[in-house]
Amino acid sequence: MASLKEIKGRIASVGNTLKITSAMKMVSSAKLHRAQSAAAALAAYDRALKRLGEAVRTVEAGESIARWYRVAERAERVAVVAMASDSSLCGSFNNNAIKALHSTLGQLHEAGCTAITLYPIGEKMAQAVAKSGLEADFGFRALMGEGSFAQTATLADRLIEGFATGLFDRIVLVYNHFYSMGRQAPVSEEFLPLSPQQKEQEQSGQTAEYLLEPKAEELTGELIPYLLRTRLHTAILDSLLAEHAARMVAMQTATDNASALLEELRLSYNKRRQQAITEELADITQAAEGQ
DSSP: OOOHHHHHHHHHHHHHHHHHHHHHHHHHHHHHHHHHHHHHHHHHHHHHHHHHHHHHHHHOOSHHHHTTTOOOSSOOEEEEEEEOOSSOOSTTHHHHHHHHHHHHHHHHHHTTOOEEEEEEESHHHHHHHHHHTOOBOGGGTTHHHHOOHHHHHHHHHHHHHHHHTTSOSEEEEEEEEEEETTEEEEEEEEEESOOOOOHHHHHHTOOOOOOOSSOHHHHHHHHHHHHHHHHHHHHHHHHHHHHHHHHHHHHHHHHHHHHHHHHHHHHHHHHHHHHHHHHHHHHHHHHHHHO
16 A cells, blocks of 8 residues: 555646646647637638639630649559648547558559658658658658748649659648547548539539639649649648647546546545554554553
8 A cells, every 4th residue: 555655746746747738738729729710711711712723724624724633544653741740749649640641652552653752741740751661751841830831832832843744643631630629530632633623513503604814824823833832731730720629638638637536646645644543543542551
């Protein structure tokens, strides 16, 4: 049985841990609300850009727009952008993203991909990729912490150039998507080629008419790269939002467990202390009777 001193030490230790997890939960909550506002605003902007891109595609059937939607008959060269966090203490967030990456790589190999270029984002993803011995470009591993659109645009432009020049047949994003506070799940989605967005037209049964100014080639040259930069930044913010939510939930769970453990230790301490007092009184009584 643990002594009173040992129990008291554990109470102090768990109490300190409780303070840390509570503070981390509050920090994650504040970051979550900021990221949620930014992600919601950018997601709406991203959807508007997609509709604009689809509008150009419906009007202009030339090579300037068609090449971004063209699916290769045999996608042998693929770029994979995989995202995780820079730190831990966020539950299974990082492990889920890493498992999703390996699952995606397995599917690509089965589909006949012979050359895969990895772009890990986030220290935990970069460490997992390096540990696995996979070939990768680690130049953007700090992008998750920086979180600026300018830095994202640099990676997006490299991917766009690779697809435009034929270096990549496909580009895939792997990251944790934020569904709700209690659910953040990994997704693997196509970044390039673009997918036609026809649901709204199919539902309404109408096709809008558009007039393009400037010409389609000039408009596409500016619109598509900007649309893709925004899309990549939206995915990064989505992953960041999921990370903050996962960390907040993890710290809430840790705080609840620490509180429960603290109550058990205090109860054990009080019982042990009462037992010690009872034993001491018994010894005093026996000594008095012996006299």
